[in-house]
Amino acid sequence: MNTSSERSQDRARLAVSDPDILLALQGEEARQRAGLELIPSENYAFPEVLTLLGSAFTNKYSEGYPGRRYYGGQEFTDEIENLARSRAKSLFRAEHANVQPLSGSPMNQAVYLGLLEPGDTILAMDLSHGGHLTHGAPVSHMGRIFRFVRYKTDPANGAIDFEALRKVARETKPKMVVCGYSSYPRDYDYADFKRVADEVGALTMADVSHIGGLIAADVMRNPLDAGFDVMTTTTHKSLRGPRGGLIVCKEKFAKQIDASVFPGLQGGPHMNQVAAAATTFRLAALPAFRAYAAQVLANAKALAGALTARQVKLVTGGTDNHLLVLDAVQTFGIDGAKAQAALDRVGLTTNKQVIPDDPLPPMRPSGVRLGTPAATARGMGVIEMDEIAAIIAETLGADGDAGAEAALAARTLALTARFPVPGL
Template sequence: MSTLHVGYFNLGLDADPPLARAIRGELVRQQDGIELIASENIVSKLVLEAQGSVMTNKTVEGFAYARYYGGAEYADAIEALAIERAKTLFGCSFANVQAHSGSNANNGVFLGLLKPGETILSMKTAAGGHISHGHPATLTGRDYDIVHYGVSRETEKVDLEEVRNLARKHRPKIIVAGGSAYAWTLDFEGFRAIADEVGAYLMVDMAHFAGLVAAGCYPNPFPHAHVVTSTTNKSLRGARGAMALWNDAVLSDRINYGIFPGVQGAVMLHIVAAKAACFGEAMRPEFKAYNRAALENALALAGRLAEHGMRLVSGGTNTSLMLVDLVNQGITGDIAATALEAVGIAVNKNQIPFDTRPPEAPSGLRLSSSAGTTRGFGRDEFRQIGDWIVRAIEARGDAAALAAIHEDVRTLCRRFPIYDAA
């Protein structure tokens, strides 16, 4: 082999200094900072290695053992392994693990089960729903008739009577349960009763609590849901991708072909390999212990913030995420998030139910215990994080005070290293 080819195959990250600096900078940011964004977690080296494997080089279209491309022996084995593990984890009969993202999984299900213009009943984004469930800026919002339910003004929790009344009035073809900023368990049996009454499919998007379901810490959407979608990152601690799950064989072709070729093309096999890895990890006893700890830590953080006078939307949480109302602090979520980033705490600004402010400068923050629990933080650490959140928001604009908090954050993080941090 020529020197030219040998050099090519052995190029490493150092061959591209600007890219290397950015990636290594991100590693340091993760090692020295506290991650409270609910859409993020910290994957194992097993997941990283699977995702960075030679499966990156292989392209296939179609489904395992029925490809349009040759050379798929090991691709088929990997996808079949991921499917079997997903079915075992969530107690269902069928799984599609090809979706590139949660939005793709949702769009594929909608495309497979609906005709253009048919009605979807889903949670509004300001109440905690996800944009892929019908926000007007998305394909779903453009192609289907979207009706939204919200939450009760009194409890800030889903009111199934409102859902039932809207379903009776609008006769949706799909009712979606689940969202991205809802902190309480959902009544899947109650949703299914409404769906059956109006002849709708019940679709559960469990992206933010899939890991809790796999660990037995949150009710399983099955057997109540007709179809379940989820990302594979977040509480599952896996590759950034998604899946769809169901039990009825009649739906198989519709869902599978809704995803491919409906909304996306070839399979990203390196991601499917990483999904198989995280599903395997989720079958281990340690994963249940992790999710139990994430719940305890979320309660510790929420309790500490409440002690400081911060209001928790819906009164708190029984999942690993929470929504904080900043109105009483006289600050908006974007300003609070900037102050927290200055001390090495990553959060995301978020609207709260009935928010009068826009998404760009909303009244709340969304927080999660998932990533911090992965790196080993316990209740004491999360109570300390609650103190830092309050101090940083109060000290916004005071560079010296923020720098002091930032140093304390780094000290804590170095007690709980990730990826062999020095």
């Protein structure tokens, strides 16, 4: 493990070999310290994760699986991958785990390509209602390889319209039903999806990339408990691990999934990432992480309540998880891109977001997406959520007034100064 002196020496070497990159690194660190990350897919990795990502495991090539590698010198890489797999299975109550996916998109692609045939029908969530690109968006490669059909939310309350979903399933006979989301602020009853899939003989897959940490901590429902065949999650976001993917599944699909990841889709895994994931799974099993995950949910509800009290319209009216989506057009008369830019100027990092059946284009959508994992990792609680809601509402209502934004940026800085960024 690098000492403070060794890290200083590394910085000194970088200052000589590539000062431009060092300046960019220092700038990013300063941005993260002074500002507040409110994008729900972003978080601060555990300090141990940062150490392992820069470790000697970065140097090792490990094509294959433990005990079946194509290169020598695998004593310790086999050890960390076996630990990562066993810890992931224990954490999520799974029969099998593959820890090699390099990120979320290839993770989902490996499942489709391993269990289905090109041209097969997949029933998945509509992108504008909260789904992800890998759930069959026309611009994605998966949307060209497989036939995706859609389900949506009920415009009256934001719930999944299961009668409409069942009707589509009966008409199209999908080979797989996918549930999971990128911007849906509610929880699922996975048993409802399982019943629909069983009716039409479809496999079930849950992409819980956003809420994997909340499921690991048992503060949100686990799809595997409802009998799902496959569950995927990224290992960063709410898990606070390295950027990467995880596939857990029933044992009967283990060989197909493993072969689809390697050699089907990827070459050698990133063993520094695997080591960091193994440590993440261990930390996520501890009581402190369960308390963190519970606070993430409490903070999200507090933020939603504080925004609603300030007459901000939220998609579905609130949240059951770590994220919420505000309608900037209806509340403030500006689109999500302008809202994102204004919040950037006061030190709040968010992302523009489409809302259900959004009439505006994706680069200028109606909404803004917010989340609480990163703020919670800094130690913020429900009291701070009220101040954050006030800064958001006042910024978006300021109509670009430079003086007002300068005062609001000072409030953000005063808030973040009290809560250091873990690992920096």
